[in-house]
Amino acid sequence: MKILHYTIGFAPERTGGLVTYAKDLMLEQIHQNHEVFTLYPTTISSLNKKVKIKKGEDREGIKTYQLINSLPLPFIRGIRQPSDFMVKADESVYKVFLKDLSPDVVHVHSLMGLHKEFFKMARQLGIKVVFTSHDYFGLSPVPEFYFGGHSYDMENTNETWNIMSSLALPTKSLRLFQLPFFPLIRNFKNKISRLRNQDHSHNDKQLDFGEKLVNVNYNELRTYYQSIFKMIDSFHFNSHIAQQVYKNNLCFSPKGKVVSITHAGVKQHNLSQNTSDKLRVAYIGPDKDFKGFFDFINFAENCTDDKLEFHTYGYPPRDELSDKIQQHGRFSYMQVDDVYKNIDAIVVPSKWKETFGFIVIEAISYGKMVFTSETVGSKDLLPKNQVFTDLSEISMLLKDIDFSQTKVNVKKIDEHTKEMIEFYKEVVKG
The missing domain is CATH 3.40.50.2000 (Glycogen Phosphorylase B;)
Structure with a gap:
């Protein structure tokens, strides 16, 4: 053709x-x-x-x-x-x-x-x-x-x-x-x-x-x-x-x-599972309001669950954020494996009606649990109990998920x- x-x-x-x-x-x-x-x-x-x-x-x-x-x-x-x-x-x-x-x-x-x-x-x-x-x-x-x-x-x-x-x-x-x-x-x-x-x-x-x-x-x-x-x-x-x-x-x-x-970068990855007592919850993306960054920060800083640990990637660290947020800054394509090794769950809190959102399928390919807002197009790939209307729901959703049952099932570029x-x-x- x-x-x-x-x-x-x-x-x-x-x-x-x-x-x-x-x-x-x-x-x-x-x-x-x-x-x-x-x-x-x-x-x-x-x-x-x-x-x-x-x-x-x-x-x-x-x-x-x-x-x-x-x-x-x-x-x-x-x-x-x-x-x-x-x-x-x-x-x-x-x-x-x-x-x-x-x-x-x-x-x-x-x-x-x-x-x-x-x-x-x-x-x-x-x-x-x-x-x-x-x-x-x-x-x-x-x-x-x-x-x-x-x-x-x-x-x-x-x-x-x-x-x-x-x-x-x-x-x-x-x-x-x-x-x-x-x-x-x-x-x-x-x-x-x-x-x-x-x-x-x-x-x-x-x-x-x-x-x-x-x-x-x-x-x-x-x-x-x-x-x-x-x-x-x-x-x-x-x-x-x-x-x-x-x-x-x-x-x-x-x-x-x-x-x-x-x-083309989406493929099945086999990473070791977390052995820590803490559940590492991450945001990956720019520090922009339309991506839901500030909503995530607000949720993390006000969260009282001491079993959750919060990480961010993808932007230059901001001085005004509290130590409760572990900011890792930008990363290169060569560092992606290391990023996902240190994450258990990804939150994608976009506020605009995102037509797709590659971060979801990338995280799934690494066997990570993904939670998205209702406005993320790639929520099509997730079960309903991983889609939220408000970030305040995340704590409860995390408690109800069996992380040992996470399945890797992603569409590759040839398919x-x-x-x-x-x-x-x-x-x-x-």
Whole structure:
């Protein structure tokens, strides 16, 4: 099968679960003897602003094409200037590219950067398009549909787009994401932030409505994205939560199905069991409100059960936390085994309606007990007694769980790839 993927790019320029999943899926599709191509947004030309598609270097066998002068990439903080995200491209650029490549199916992992004309030409040429619900961009101006402690997926209006975009960067600033040396800028910024122990996440900031809210008309842009979603032949929802949010916010009933995802690093691990009297409960992730970090800290610091021990990983240690929290900081891929050796249970307390959440399947692969909030998509993989509505339930849940009965049953990337190939075939057959 000949498959064209559209993704936001590759590491180190781009990071996150979407990037990991797209690359691992493509590599496994190649391993299973499929022909794989990818199109992704790269640089912006200051001399010639016409949209171009340029052949890039192969990435571990993946044949790449670079989209020059893509639409802006609003990875953070939303959209300030809607008209910049609806700029038309020359249809012939996409038509020639798709006609020459002639894929059996196109798998789109994000709407960011991609012109509407791409979808129009795919439809005109009879090429089927599949879309994976990695996040909510397009339904929302921010990927999480979450801002200032609130999820807006049930209040999707022009006013809420203004609220979610209230701290948006100008388009010129967003273009920095497409500079070749952007990873250096990002690393430098992260180091400075760590030194100052500052949190720059827009999701953790409270909005002063009187001073910051500007009334921008997003209705045309919202209609623009809805028209793109209408041209998608089938939606691959990575969880039932993602499916429900899309169904609630699309102006039509989307075709598709729920298929949970995985990545190449997920495999069965055999680690020794805890012999300590203490039950080591951990949070792994950034120190962000939308991830539920502060809820976990509050729960841990107020917990009176002396049999529980609390650990955190994944962010620079914060000075203001009490000694009751054992902060281990960031860790590398090479240290993952050591991290899980020192954990008995993982708590995933996300507050946004997370479309999946790889931490759940990774922890399961290490034979660890996992507890998630109701808003984590990968709760699909867990029994109901490991899903909570409030963190205060965790103490009781931990007492009721028989840790000796923990089973390792995870989906590996080769199995998932076969699922997706069958999904493509169903879509192509109509």
